[in-house]
Amino acid sequence: MNYADRLAKAIEEKGTPAVVGLDPRIGSIPEEIRSRHGDDRAGAAAAVFEFNRRVIDVVAPLVPAVKPNLAFHEAFGWEGYKAFLDTVAHAKEMGLLVIADAKRGDIGSTAEAYAESLFGVAGADAVTLSPWLGTDSLKPFFERMHDGKGCYLLVKTSNPSSSDLQDLPLGGGRTVFHQAATLVSAWGQPHIGRKGLSSVGAVVGATFPEQAAALRAAMPTTPFLLPGYGAQGAKGEMLRRAFGAGGAGAVVNSSRGIIFAYQKNETEEGWEEAVRQAALAMRADLAAAVPEGGFRE
């Protein structure tokens, strides 16, 4: 089964398009965990993995996928990189899809090595990639779509400076990100699954609802990964238009708003209960905002 269909199935089973981002910033990991591991890099990496593992155990029944970001793992050297690999393995054991948030982008033969790293070694189901280097830098990833893998290209990112290059005007009201969208849509055509959506998706910042709505209309067969929910300010209602009237495929990511919910919502039941409550609140928020639960029937 191709990735788009695997994802649609997981969204249906869990009843939500919510994805939990695993951005394990060491300073925000509960003291309870940090205090039991050493202060050195190996200790930090062990704390990162324990934290990820316990977050995964809480959210596994509630969401279809998790999205670990490699940066917060690589920050602790090879021990941290191992924590990333162990995290992917544990998430898969718990029945979750894994989107490796790597944002890689390199020329053809090097891209092949990254594809091997993320899909082959780590075993991720999907990855985030930069389109800046163009088609030949992405082919090694596209080839693995035939093995059930997926990817999300950075079309319009959620950060304020995404305008620097992505919003440059090309004339006729079009911008560079519109052209990126056209490319991503075309790249995805050979990889459309039974539900009418491709395994080649787009990262579209939920912080820019106007652009997200325009892109949704321009890319009807492209599934979206919408970051920026929660801590970055995007709310469920803002996402409505990004899903489109028919509830086309998209997933919505929240990272620190869920995994570090205990910092804002102190509960006597501990930080894991805060994670569970935050995930439930996001599910409810999305269910109210997103037509037909956010997935194509």
Next chain:
Amino acid sequence: MNYADRLAKAIEEKGTPAVVGLDPRIGSIPEEIRSRHGDDRAGAAAAVFEFNRRVIDVVAPLVPAVKPNLAFHEAFGWEGYKAFLDTVAHAKEMGLLVIADAKRGDIGSTAEAYAESLFGVAGADAVTLSPWLGTDSLKPFFERMHDGKGCYLLVKTSNPSSSDLQDLPLGGGRTVFHQAATLVSAWGQPHIGRKGLSSVGAVVGATFPEQAAALRAAMPTTPFLLPGYGAQGAKGEMLRRAFGAGGAGAVVNSSRGIIFAYQKNETEEGWEEAVRQAALAMRADLAAAVPEGGFRE
């Protein structure tokens, strides 16, 4: 001393702007090395490190810097990532500058984690980065320019599909990569060293000599990293214009043309002698082609 000045000093001492790219594709590592390590991932990672270490020992007297690409290390999991870290450490012990070819690009707080990973943990002197996400995704790296670190932004890459987004026309004869160049030049202004060059550089494919010449004129204070020499087809003479009439700062990278020279130039003295011969040939080629040795007086 800032990175631009440290690099200029190293180029002067070694008498060449040649950089050796460490892309240790496992299938091309000499059988002599591979046969002494296991067939599993740990064995491959050990072979990768031994190969890198021995290449470094050969080229250390001949070039100012090496450029390990993370992809070929991450392809062997955490053991491969450790091989990357050990490679950087060994290169630094041998007195070389290290440009970590990571091509990372993520939003602000995540970029900070990558900066910590590449500069803090790995100890690289410079890194390659994608400009696709704009200013705020780069600030954590720019802040470390004050600690002697440097970076190279992907402005016009050496691969054929770099035209997909980088060459899009903005009107008035300008393209997206011209605007990327304008941004990179501006980002570099606060980081100009005593030699008049910035620690914020640009990756400009040596495979596109026309564009490289135009960019050289547009970015007089930006040092270039020119990939694509050798195996990708760019020759020393094609680079002349990228350096500019005054011999402004640039480094030229060759990867497989040097490290796997033994495959094209079998010598009885073994693969390391082939590496040495290829590095010497590149030095001579650049000395003939590049005005004033490729560095600003």
